[in-house]
Amino acid sequence: MTSAGRFAPSPSGELHVGNLRTAILAWLFARSTGRRFLMRVEDLDRARAGAEAQQLRDLAAIGVSWDGGVVRQTDRGPLYAETIARLEAAGRTYPCFCTRREIQEAPSAPHAPQGAYPGTCRNLSAAERNAKGADRPAAIRLRADVTEATVHDVLHGSYAGVVDDFVLRRNDGVTAYNLAVVVDDAAQGIDQVVRGDDLLPSTPRQAYLSGLLNMPVPEYAHVPLVVNADGARLAKRDGAVTLTDLAQAGRPAEEVRDTLLASLGLPSGPLGHALAAFRPAMLPREPWVWPGA
Incomplete structure (x- = not known):
């Protein structure tokens, strides 16, 4: 079986920018090492109607692609x-x-x-x-x-x-x-x-x-996680932290993607541009403070 990396969100609601940043990193790690990249929905608990579809749309909107179909834990x-x-x-x-x-x-x-x-x-x-x-x-x-x-x-x-x-x-x-x-x-x-x-x-x-x-x-x-101005793990109560909320504030998905890439010291644009410059040893090791909308 060909080796692979993965992203495995729980469909409890919309992904926030911290989740999206981790998804980008998982994609970069996998693609930079020639691995397949798989998507698994960890829906054994806390699943909310419509959340999975929204999460997959948001991941696609920032350029995260995956190989094959989506695997769901409730089928296993x-x-x-x-x-x-x-x-x-x-x-x-x-x-x-x-x-x-x-x-x-x-x-x-x-x-x-x-x-x-x-x-x-x-x-x-x-x-x-x-x-x-x-x-x-x-x-x-x-x-x-x-x-x-x-x-x-x-x-x-x-x-x-x-x-x-x-x-x-x-x-x-x-x-x-x-x-x-x-x-x-x-x-x-x-x-x-x-x-x-x-x-x-x-x-x-x-x-x-x-x-x-x-x-x-x-x-x-x-x-490292994304945190708010107080140093606490980012959550949806911290304001506009999902693609939906940020789009309403005038920040399209491409701009959010570029902000997340900049936080990693990587070039903006499609993820393929970042992939060429990606070096795990150069990644920041401290939590990143979300600058807000």
């Missing part, structure tokens, strides 16, 4: 179920009945990293599981045998992070992000993952799961 449930069944058969899972509040209030397990799941349900007896299951449905957690894993990132170098007994399937039956993203990337031949650096802390969990499943670990590049 059997593949996720099969993967969880493999882990269950290998003794790598257990049911968890904890609420979010119970996890927050529970004391940490001995030697567990800060923020890790404390293992409350890890060693329940069959009787205890039956009793708890009578009151609430169970999530399925991974039974990890490490507490930390290290990944290599193109921009961040070596990064060590927490690996705990993270959720594979929520108690409402929805597949968790950490499992879905690993399965999807492997199934699509994606060996380069470019995304916002807010997702770097979850990456060691995903790399560890890839290893358990004998799936290749992609090359990672976690890029």
Whole structure:
């Protein structure tokens, strides 16, 4: 299977300029290395009617193109179920009945990293599981045998992070992000993952799961976010930050694209112009402050 990069938005609403900047970077990383560039809609949760179509239109408007059709996670449930069944058969899972509040209030397990799941349900007896299951449905957690894993990132170098007994399937039956993203990337031949650096802390969990499943670990590049004037992650409440709002303010998609390229030190115009000048080592490493409309 030919190697590939990807962009994988969640259709919870319109993309803002921070999302669009990351999409441009993912496209540049893939195209500059001769990879295919794929589009995957991560719609397991928070999908809003019409959002996917709007997002795809906005990406096309700034020049981001992709190969083949759009893949949607909601079409891939059997593949996720099969993967969880493999882990269950290998003794790598257990049911968890904890609420979010119970996890927050529970004391940490001995030697567990800060923020890790404390293992409350890890060693329940069959009787205890039956009793708890009578009151609430169970999530399925991974039974990890490490507490930390290290990944290599193109921009961040070596990064060590927490690996705990993270959720594979929520108690409402929805597949968790950490499992879905690993399965999807492997199934699509994606060996380069470019995304916002807010997702770097979850990456060691995903790399560890890839290893358990004998799936290749992609090359990672976690890029800086776009922030507002206060240094907080950009959000739609920060004003005109989507192509729709910016067009109403007199800024067409081409102008927004050129502003985003300039923030990366790249020439304006069609993305092919930027591609010729693209060098990952020259990318800014700090968050970029959106100048506003």
